[in-house]
Amino acid sequence: MAPQATSISLLRAASFRISNASKAELPQVAALTAQSLLSCKDIFTSPDLANQKDSDAAIALHRFNTQLTSLLGDRHVEGRWAAVVLIKAAIEAGGWETLKKSIGWVRGLLILLKKPDPPLLRCLTIVTLTRIFMLTWEFPTLIREITTPSLPTFVSTCLNNLTARPSTPQELKATLECFAQLLPRHPTIFRQHQDAVAKLLTTTFENKASGDQIMDLASRVSVLLHQCEPKNGASDKWDATLIATLHSAHSMADRTFMSIEEDWQSVTGTNFINKNILSDLYSKAQNARTPADGPVGQFITPGYQGLMNHLRLLTAYFASATSASVVGSVGAVTDLLTRLMSNTISTSSTKSTIRFKRDAVREERDALTEILPQIHVACIEVLSIILDRYGNAITPALQPFLDQIMWIFHASSANVEVRTATYIVGKKILDLNGQSLNKEAIGGLKKYIVACCEDLLPTIEEKDPSNSNGNKQQSTMNADTFLKQGTTKPSAKTELAGLKSAAWDLLPTLLGQLPAEHCPIALRATMDRTAVLSRHKNAVMASTLNHTSTAKAARKGNSLLPLLAREYPTDPQVEVLLRPRMPILQTGRKATEAEAEADAMDEDDESASDDEEEQEQVEFEKVVAETSRVAESSHSGNSNDTAHKEQNLVNWALKEYVQEGLGQTNTNAAGSGGATKGSEDAAEAALGQVAAGADPTEVNINKRQREEDEGRMADKRQKSIEPQAAAADDSDDDEFVVPEIVMGDSDDEDE
Incomplete structure (x- = not known):
C-alpha cells in the first residue's frame, strides 16, 4: 500500500520546521514534531521505500533521517535534545522497519551519554536507549545486532555517570528504572557488572536524602540481582539473601528497641544476641554529653532507618517476579512482623504494651513514640504484599494477621497513615475469610467498622454553644467568636483522599463478607446508614445481597432494596437483582399464530352457544304450534265453556x-x-x-x-x-x- 499524500506532506512539514528553527527553538519544535510523527506511520513502516528511491515518500523519509543524524552530533545542547526526542518518536512510530536501521542512532546515543551534558538530557538518553532495547525483544535478529553489542557499554556508562560525577535524583531514578526493566531479560550481560550495581545500591540505601521512590527502586533492583547467578543458582541465591535480610532486620530491631523490655518470643529460633553485645555501647551512649552520641543518635535513629530499608527489601522480595521457583520463608517473615507490631504506644495507658527500661530517658520515649507508627505502616505493607502473592494459600494464617491488625488499629487509630494501611490490608483479609468469622470476632471489629463509617460520612456542622434564650454562654472563649454572623460553623475535619479511598473500598467488603446473622443490628444499621448517606452503590448492593436473616431484623424491614431500586433505576446490576427470573417473551410470527388460534377457538365457542339457543327457540315454537293443533282437533265438538x-x-x-x-341463568347451563x-x-x-x-x-x-x-x-x-x-x-x-x-x-x- 502506497503512503498517503497527507503523510508525505506532514513529514515534509516536519523537516521544514526543523531546518528553519533556531537553536533556541529546537526543543519546542521537537516536541511539536514528535506528536505529528505518529500520523506518518505508514511511511516509516513501508517496506518498499528502499526500492523506490525516486518516490516522494522515500525522498521525504531520507531527508528526515539525515536531519536527525546531524542533530545527534550537533554542538549545541538544544540540537542534541531535539535529536533524542525525535529518534524515540520515530522508532516507536516505525516499528521493525525503522528499528532495524537504528544501529547508527544507538551508537550516537551511547556517545552522547558519555558527554558532560545536563542531567536531564542524560535522563532522556537513558530512556530512549532503554526503549530501543525493549522493542528488540520480539525480534531475535535485532537482539543480536543491536542489544547484545550495545547493552554492556550502556550499563557501564550509566554506572560511571553515577559514581564519577555528582548525580541528581532524576538521573539515579532513571538509571534504576532501566536496570529494573533490562536485568530480568539480560541477566548474563549484567553479571559482569553485578558488583558495581550492588555497590551503587549500598550507597543509595545509606543516603538519608534518598526519597521513597528511589528507595523502592533500589530495593527492587537489589532483589533482581539474584538472577545474575550462573546456571541454577538463582533460587538458592534468592533464599539466602532473604534469610540474610531477615537476620539483618532483627539486628536493626535490636538497636532500635534497646530501651524497651520486649516480651516477644521467636518461633524460628531467633534470639536477642545483638542486644547483649550492644548493652555496653548503650550504657556509654546514655552517659554521652552530646545528643549525637546519645541513645537516640546512636541507636534509635540509625536502627530505624536500617529497619525501614530492610522492610522495603522484604516488600520487594514478595512483589517481584522470579525466573525460577523459590521457597519463601513466610514463617520467618511473620515472626519478624509479630515482633515489630507487638510493641505499641497509645494515648491511653491501658492500651500501651511497650515497657521502657528504668534508665530510658525522655528523649528515647519521644523518639520511639514518633517512629513506631511508621514501622507499623511498613509492616502492614509487607503483610499486604504477602496476601497479594499467596492469596487463599495462606488462609490458615489470616486470623492471626487480622488480630495483629486490630491490635495496631486500637493502639494507633489516631494516626491517619496507620488507619489507611489497616483499611487496605483489612479489606484483603476479610475478602478471603470474612465469611468464616463468628459473632465474637465480629464484635472485636466494632471500633474498626465505626471508624470506617465515620471517615466516609460527610462533614457535620457544629453549632456554637448558646443558652436556651439564644445568648452566648459567658465562659472562656476566643474573642473572635463574637464576630461570627451565623450560629453554625463548619467542622475542622480534614478531607484526606487516601484515607477516604481506603474506607470507600472497605465498606462494601464489610457489608458483603461479614455474616449478617452474627453482626449486631445496631452495627449493621450504622453501615447501612453510611452506605446510603455516602451514595455508595456497591455498598448498598452488598447490603442487599447479604441481607440479615434473623427474624427480629426481618420484621423491621431494614432491607435497602427499595432505596437501591429508586436511586439507581437504570443500572444493569440493579435490574438483574430486581428481575432475576423474568420469562422470555415470544414475539414474531409464532406468537401471532398462537394468538390467532386462541381467538378462533373463542369464536367457535360463541357461535356454538348461539346455535344452541336458536335451536331451542325453534323447538319451542314447534311444540306450541303442535299443541294448538291437537287441542283444536280433539275438542271441536265440546261446548263453548x-x-x-x-x-x-x-x-x-x-x-x-x-x-x-x-x-334460567348462564351459570347453570346444564x-x-x-x-x-x-x-x-x-x-x-x-x-x-x-x-x-x-x-x-x-x-x-x-x-x-x-x-x-x-x-x-x-x-x-x-x-x-x-x-x-x-x-x-x-x-x-x-x-x-x-x-x-x-x-x-x-x-x-x-x-
Missing part, C-alpha cells in the same frame, strides 16, 4: 313454560337444559290430560307434585356435585399456590 276452559289451561301452560325457560326439557314434558302432559277430558284441578295438583319431585332431585344432584367441586378447588389451589419466601428464622426459633 269447555273450550274456553281448555284454552285458558293451554295459555297457562304456555305461560309457565315461557317463564321457566327464560328465567341445569337449564334439563329444566327446559322438564317444562316441555310437563306442558305436553298437561295438554294431554286436558285433551283427554281431565279436571284442571287435578292437573294442577299433578303438576305441583312433579315440580316438588324435580326440586328434590335437583337438591340431591347439587349435594353430589359440591364435594367434587370442593375437591377440584383444593387440587387447583395445591397446584398453583405460590410458596411463601421466608427471610430468616421463624419467631419461635428466634425466641
Whole structure:
C-alpha cells in the first residue's frame, strides 16, 4: 500500500520546521514534531521505500533521517535534545522497519551519554536507549545486532555517570528504572557488572536524602540481582539473601528497641544476641554529653532507618517476579512482623504494651513514640504484599494477621497513615475469610467498622454553644467568636483522599463478607446508614445481597432494596437483582399464530352457544304450534265453556313454560337444559290430560307434585356435585399456590 499524500506532506512539514528553527527553538519544535510523527506511520513502516528511491515518500523519509543524524552530533545542547526526542518518536512510530536501521542512532546515543551534558538530557538518553532495547525483544535478529553489542557499554556508562560525577535524583531514578526493566531479560550481560550495581545500591540505601521512590527502586533492583547467578543458582541465591535480610532486620530491631523490655518470643529460633553485645555501647551512649552520641543518635535513629530499608527489601522480595521457583520463608517473615507490631504506644495507658527500661530517658520515649507508627505502616505493607502473592494459600494464617491488625488499629487509630494501611490490608483479609468469622470476632471489629463509617460520612456542622434564650454562654472563649454572623460553623475535619479511598473500598467488603446473622443490628444499621448517606452503590448492593436473616431484623424491614431500586433505576446490576427470573417473551410470527388460534377457538365457542339457543327457540315454537293443533282437533265438538276452559289451561301452560325457560341463568347451563326439557314434558302432559277430558284441578295438583319431585332431585344432584367441586378447588389451589419466601428464622426459633 502506497503512503498517503497527507503523510508525505506532514513529514515534509516536519523537516521544514526543523531546518528553519533556531537553536533556541529546537526543543519546542521537537516536541511539536514528535506528536505529528505518529500520523506518518505508514511511511516509516513501508517496506518498499528502499526500492523506490525516486518516490516522494522515500525522498521525504531520507531527508528526515539525515536531519536527525546531524542533530545527534550537533554542538549545541538544544540540537542534541531535539535529536533524542525525535529518534524515540520515530522508532516507536516505525516499528521493525525503522528499528532495524537504528544501529547508527544507538551508537550516537551511547556517545552522547558519555558527554558532560545536563542531567536531564542524560535522563532522556537513558530512556530512549532503554526503549530501543525493549522493542528488540520480539525480534531475535535485532537482539543480536543491536542489544547484545550495545547493552554492556550502556550499563557501564550509566554506572560511571553515577559514581564519577555528582548525580541528581532524576538521573539515579532513571538509571534504576532501566536496570529494573533490562536485568530480568539480560541477566548474563549484567553479571559482569553485578558488583558495581550492588555497590551503587549500598550507597543509595545509606543516603538519608534518598526519597521513597528511589528507595523502592533500589530495593527492587537489589532483589533482581539474584538472577545474575550462573546456571541454577538463582533460587538458592534468592533464599539466602532473604534469610540474610531477615537476620539483618532483627539486628536493626535490636538497636532500635534497646530501651524497651520486649516480651516477644521467636518461633524460628531467633534470639536477642545483638542486644547483649550492644548493652555496653548503650550504657556509654546514655552517659554521652552530646545528643549525637546519645541513645537516640546512636541507636534509635540509625536502627530505624536500617529497619525501614530492610522492610522495603522484604516488600520487594514478595512483589517481584522470579525466573525460577523459590521457597519463601513466610514463617520467618511473620515472626519478624509479630515482633515489630507487638510493641505499641497509645494515648491511653491501658492500651500501651511497650515497657521502657528504668534508665530510658525522655528523649528515647519521644523518639520511639514518633517512629513506631511508621514501622507499623511498613509492616502492614509487607503483610499486604504477602496476601497479594499467596492469596487463599495462606488462609490458615489470616486470623492471626487480622488480630495483629486490630491490635495496631486500637493502639494507633489516631494516626491517619496507620488507619489507611489497616483499611487496605483489612479489606484483603476479610475478602478471603470474612465469611468464616463468628459473632465474637465480629464484635472485636466494632471500633474498626465505626471508624470506617465515620471517615466516609460527610462533614457535620457544629453549632456554637448558646443558652436556651439564644445568648452566648459567658465562659472562656476566643474573642473572635463574637464576630461570627451565623450560629453554625463548619467542622475542622480534614478531607484526606487516601484515607477516604481506603474506607470507600472497605465498606462494601464489610457489608458483603461479614455474616449478617452474627453482626449486631445496631452495627449493621450504622453501615447501612453510611452506605446510603455516602451514595455508595456497591455498598448498598452488598447490603442487599447479604441481607440479615434473623427474624427480629426481618420484621423491621431494614432491607435497602427499595432505596437501591429508586436511586439507581437504570443500572444493569440493579435490574438483574430486581428481575432475576423474568420469562422470555415470544414475539414474531409464532406468537401471532398462537394468538390467532386462541381467538378462533373463542369464536367457535360463541357461535356454538348461539346455535344452541336458536335451536331451542325453534323447538319451542314447534311444540306450541303442535299443541294448538291437537287441542283444536280433539275438542271441536265440546261446548263453548269447555273450550274456553281448555284454552285458558293451554295459555297457562304456555305461560309457565315461557317463564321457566327464560328465567334460567348462564351459570347453570346444564341445569337449564334439563329444566327446559322438564317444562316441555310437563306442558305436553298437561295438554294431554286436558285433551283427554281431565279436571284442571287435578292437573294442577299433578303438576305441583312433579315440580316438588324435580326440586328434590335437583337438591340431591347439587349435594353430589359440591364435594367434587370442593375437591377440584383444593387440587387447583395445591397446584398453583405460590410458596411463601421466608427471610430468616421463624419467631419461635428466634425466641
